[in-house]
Amino acid sequence: MSVRDCFDLPLTATCAASARGYDDYVSEFLSYGSNIRGLFEVADANEGSALVNAHAAALHLAFEGAEGWAAANQYLERMRAHEESATERERLFCSAVNAWAAQDFCSALVRLDELTVRWPADLCAIKWGQYHAFNLGDQAALLRLGQRAAIVHEETPYAHGMIAFALEQNHRLREAEEEGMRASEIAIDDAWAHHAVAHVLETEGRAKEGARWLDHCAHTWEKKGVFIRDHNWWHAALFQLALGRETEALEIFDERLWGAWPEFPQEQIGAVSMLWRLELRGVDVGERWAPVVEQARQRAGEHFFPFHDLHYLYALARAGTDGEADAFLSSLKLKEESVSEDTAYVWGKICFPAAEAIVAFTANDRDAAAEKLSPLLNDLHRIGGSHAQRHVFVETLEACTNASSSAAQSH
Numbered sequence: 001m002s003v004r005d006c007f008d009l010p011l012t013a014t015c016a017a018s019a020r021g022y023d024d025y026v027s028e029f030l031s032y033g034s035n036i037r038g039l040f041e042v043a044d045a046n047e048g049s050a051l052v053n054a055h056a057a058a059l060h061l062a063f064e065g066a067e068g069w070a071a072a073n074q075y076l077e078r079m080r081a082h083e084e085s086a087t088e089r090e091r092l093f094c095s096a097v098n099a100w101a102a103q104d105f106c107s108a109l110v111r112l113d114e115l116t117v118r119w120p121a122d123l124c125a126i127k128w129g130q131y132h133a134f135n136l137g138d139q140a141a142l143l144r145l146g147q148r149a150a151i152v153h154e155e156t157p158y159a160h161g162m163i164a165f166a167l168e169q170n171h172r173l174r175e176a177e178e179e180g181m182r183a184s185e186i187a188i189d190d191a192w193a194h195h196a197v198a199h200v201l202e203t204e205g206r207a208k209e210g211a212r213w214l215d216h217c218a219h220t221w222e223k224k225g226v227f228i229r230d231h232n233w234w235h236a237a238l239f240q241l242a243l244g245r246e247t248e249a250l251e252i253f254d255e256r257l258w259g260a261w262p263e264f265p266q267e268q269i270g271a272v273s274m275l276w277r278l279e280l281r282g283v284d285v286g287e288r289w290a291p292v293v294e295q296a297r298q299r300a301g302e303h304f305f306p307f308h309d310l311h312y313l314y315a316l317a318r319a320g321t322d323g324e325a326d327a328f329l330s331s332l333k334l335k336e337e338s339v340s341e342d343t344a345y346v347w348g349k350i351c352f353p354a355a356e357a358i359v360a361f362t363a364n365d366r367d368a369a370a371e372k373l374s375p376l377l378n379d380l381h382r383i384g385g386s387h388a389q390r391h392v393f394v395e396t397l398e399a400c401t402n403a404s405s406s407a408a409q410s411h
Contacts, residue, residue, distance in 0.1 A: 007121040007152075012086045013048040021045075022052055026124055030158040032191050032228040043075055050083040051090040054097045058128060061100055064265045066302050069101070076101055089119050096128070103304065106342065108132050109141060120151040123159060130162060134169075135305055137382040142166045157186050161193030168199045169386060176200050189220040191228045198235040202388050207242035214239065226261045233257055234270045238277075238388065246283045249274070258292065268295050269311040273392055276314055280395050293319045300328050303335040306351035306383035307390075313355050317362040325359045346382050354380070354393065361396055370400035 003011045006023040014022065021042035028036040036059065043049070043056035053075045060072035076097070083094040092115040099107035112129035116122060126149050133141035146166030153159035160183035167176035177200045183193030194217040201210035214236045221229045233256035240249040258271045271292045275285050296315035303309055309332065317325040332355055336348035357372035374397060380390055 007123060009089065009119065009121060010087055011049065011051060012090055013050070013082065014046050014052060018042050018046045018049070018052070022055075025055065029124060030127060031187070031189065032224045034223055034225045036225060043078070047078050048082050048085075050079045050086040050094050053078040053082075054090075054094045055124070057097050057101065061097070062131065064304060064308065065263075065299065067263075072101060089115060089122065093122075093125055096125075100132070104340075105132050105136055106340075109136060109138065113141065113145070116145060116148050120148050121153075123149060123153055123156065127162060130166065134386075135307070135384040137384050139166075139169045139381070143170045155186065158183070158190055158192065160186060161190040161196060164193055164196035165199065168196050168203070173200045173203060184217075189223075191217070191221055191224050191232055194220075195228070195232055195235065198232070198239075199386065199388055202235065202238060202242070205242075207239045211236065211239040211243065226264060227266050230257055230260065230267050230270055234274060235388070237274055241277060241281065246278060246281060249278065250283070250285070253278075253288065258288070262291060262295050263298075265299065265308055268292065268299070268315075269308055272296065272311040272315045273389065276311075276318075276392055277395065280392075280399055289315065289318060297324070300324070301331055303332065303347075306346055307385040309351065310354055310358060310383065314358050314362070317359050320362070325362075329355055329359065350376055350379050351383055354383070357396075361400065366400040366403040370397055373397050373400070 003014050003016055003019045005011050005019060006026055011019050011022060021038065025036060025039035025042065027033065028038070039052070039056050039059060043053045046052050057072040057075035057079060060068045060075065062068065063071075079094050079097065083091050086094065092111055096108045096111035096115070099105070099111060109129060109132040112125055112132065116126045116129055119125070126145050129145045130142055133139075133145060143166040146163040149159045149162055160179050164176050164179035164183055167173075167179060177197055180193045180197035180200070183190045184197075187193075194214065198210055198214055201207070201213060214232060218232070218236070221232055233252055237249040237252040237257065240246070240252065253271070253274050257274055258267065261267050275288055275292065278285050293315045296312040299308070299312045300316065313325065313328050316328055329352075332347070332352055336344050336352060339347060353372045354376055357369045357376075360366075360372060361369035373393060377394065377397070380393060383390075
């Protein structure tokens with residue numbers, strides 16, 4: 001009898017005990033659990049399973065830094081050695097991971113899209129597809145994949161949270177809030193659904209409700225992984241800022257946003273984002289930039305994601321060390337020249353001028369920053385990140401405009 005996973009899909013070259021280990025990973029992955037790294041032990045015990053090793057590689061790649069790409073290699077090698085003996089569904093997933101490893105994120109999404117049309121029961125593949133759609137700023141794909149989850153998974157924990165966030169990113173706020181609440185009814189610890197509802201409340205300016213909502217949910221996050229724990233607290237800090245409570249936002253930064261895993265790119269960009277916003281509001285953040293800048297310095301030549309790069313650059317330009325920002329810009333220009341035509345547009349026509357705007361802004365050349373940034377806003381979603389995350393660029397442009405108005409009035 002063939003071994004099957006928790007979605008009743010076949011697992012090639014995997015024993016029953018290892019299939020249970022894979023199912024544990026599925027549960028941890030979908031729920032943002034803290035024990036997700038248990039998959040590596042399962043993969044090490046099943047070197048002949050292309051799918052299990054592909055998922056192990058994917059976890060490392062999702063670290064989103066050079067260390068992740070390096071750590072993925074052994075799992076990629078095993079995957080490639082055995083994918084010919086895998087099922088067609090498993091081979092499609094392996095193909096997506098191969099494209100991902102080559103930094104061809106568009107092709108990875110295409111393959112996951114195809115896989116989940118044919119096997120919508122594979123909620124893990126849908127989740128990974130949404131991951132790539134989000135990073136590519138492809139909101140239509142994010143929603144398409146989310147809605148596909150509803151075909152099989154109407155009562156599956158964590159599926160409705162995936163749908164809720166996709167609806168919110170497509171401006172369908174009433175439906176998003178309903179789905180997020182439904183998700184929380186099925187699984188009270190659905191931190192991604194908590195996050196989706198927070199997005200709705202932030203977008204609609206319901207800051208008091210948002211702060212109460214996240215305070216109500218926060219007790220479930222302690223058993224979650226660093227990413228969602230940090231990120232949901234980041235949203236909690238945003239609500240505090242919206243309510244004019246900068247001191248409370250700083251407290252969240254110190255206690256929740258920085259220090260759990262400083263080497264993790266998502267923690268780094270969350271920290272940059274919050275310090276950036278605080279300073280836009282005139283808050284003195286003291287010495288908090290120094291350790292964040294030191295970590296950003298380690299990422300300067302990676303250029304995996306435009307959204308990440310703009311945050312790393314802001315930290316470096318804000319620090320004002322001689323030549324670092326200029327070197328980053330030069331390196332960014334080389335990235336544009338080394339990728340496919342579609343991807344080059346995002347790097348060259350959106351990310352690069354946004355990077356120039358950041359450097360101008362931190363040098364207090366507000367007119368130049370506004371001139372660079374203003375024409376980009378309609379296309380900025382293509383760098384990745386959520387509406388809420390990208391709003392810092394809107395706030396930065398507003399700061400430039402306000403500075404120009406004040407200067408004109410003083411004359």
